[in-house]
Amino acid sequence: MRIATWNVNSIKVRLPHVTEYLKTAAPDVVCLQEIKCIDENFPALEIEDLGYNVAVHGQKTYNGVALLSKLPLDDVSTGLPGDDGDEQARYIEATVGGVRVCGLYLPNGNPVPGEKFDYKLGWMDRLIARAKELLAEEQPFVMAGDYNVCPTDGDVWDPKGFAGDALCQPESRNRFRQLINLGLTDAVHLHNPQDHFYTYWDYTAGAWQKDHGLRIDHLLLSPQAVDRLEAAGVDRGPRGEEKPSDHTPAWVELSE
DNA sequence: ATGGTTGTGTTACAA
Numbered sequence: 666m667r668i669a670t671w672n673v674n675s676i677k678v679r680l681p682h683v684t685e686y687l688k689t690a691a692p693d694v695v696c697l698q699e700i701k702c703i704d705e706n707f708p709a710l711e712i713e714d715l716g717y718n719v720a721v722h723g724q725k726t727y728n729g730v731a732l733l734s735k736l737p738l739d740d741v742s743t744g745l746p747g748d749d750g751d752e753q754a755r756y757i758e759a760t761v762g763g764v765r766v767c768g769l770y771l772p773n774g775n776p777v778p779g780e781k782f783d784y785k786l787g788w789m790d791r792l793i794a795r796a797k798e799l800l801a802e803e804q805p806f807v808m809a810g811d812y813n814v815c816p817t818d819g820d821v822w823d824p825k826g827f828a829g830d831a832l833c834q835p836e837s838r839n840r841f842r843q844l845i846n847l848g849l850t851d852a853v854h855l856h857n858p859q860d861h862f863y864t865y866w867d868y869t870a871g872a873w874q875k876d877h878g879l880r881i882d883h884l885l886l887s888p889q890a891v892d893r894l895e896a897a898g899v900d901r902g903p904r905g906e907e908k909p910s911d912h913t914p915a916w917v918e919l920s921e
Numbered sequence: 922a923t924g925g926t927t928g929t930g931t932t933a934c935a936a
Contacts, residue, residue, distance in 0.1 A: 674936085675928055699936090701929070726929050773936060781935095813936095867936090869925035911927075911936080 696768030747791035774831030
């Protein structure tokens with residue numbers, strides 16, 4: 666079972682890219698972020714026509730996440746627990762073929778310091794709490810999405826230039842490390858520890874052409890999921906298309 | 922070059 670994650674930066678604009686990816690890469694599950702639309706405006710019919718089930722947690726203008734899956738999406742839940750006042754659409758879970766798939770769009774957190782950075786750290790604390798709950802069930806799960814965290818300087822094209830960015834702050838990295846220390850595995854890093862494997866390139870200043878990227882999209886696997894991990898990687902192709910998202914898909918392959 | 926681009930949706934804000 667192949668599970669991919671992709672921040673598409675508007676599903677309305679990126680629908681042709683997404684349908685092309687579904688046809689060519691044919692992932693079993695895709696976690697989408699930044700769909701930037703309400704549920705009613707998500708192009709479900711076009712995606713269902715390609716053989717996928719759809720679950721959406723949308724929001725007007727900003728954020729928004731969705732799950733696409735060839736197999737049924739069971740027990741869908743939306744919103745990250747821990748703050749009933751949080752109205753930003755950044756989290757969705759569903760069970761697919763016995764695997765709990767968690768799609769997430771972690772807050773960017775800039776500027777630092779500020780309310781947005783505080784929100785990011787609080788959101789990460791809630792994600793850690795949710796991971797603890799899921800780990801207690803001792804079942805396979807995958808937390809996949811745009812984490813907006815570069816785990817180390819090796820994940821940044823210009824570490825000095827990004828030293829003050831929310832994506833690289835010690836507090837952000839510490840919380841990502843807490844997820845790892847709970848027993849989760851950064852699957853793409855495990856399979857490619859020596860390489861950059863950037864997943865994001867800024868639209869400005871020719872960043873893509875210069876490979877000035879960041880690794881911020883991750884798939885964290887529970888021990889029971891790691892037992893089934895066969896491969897992991899990043900598909901750079903979509904970032905090179907016309908009118909691309911600034912992110913490209915990352916994925917894992919789990920045995921059946 | 923105190924810069925650059927994209928998307929939503931109005932001419933600001935988020936990334």
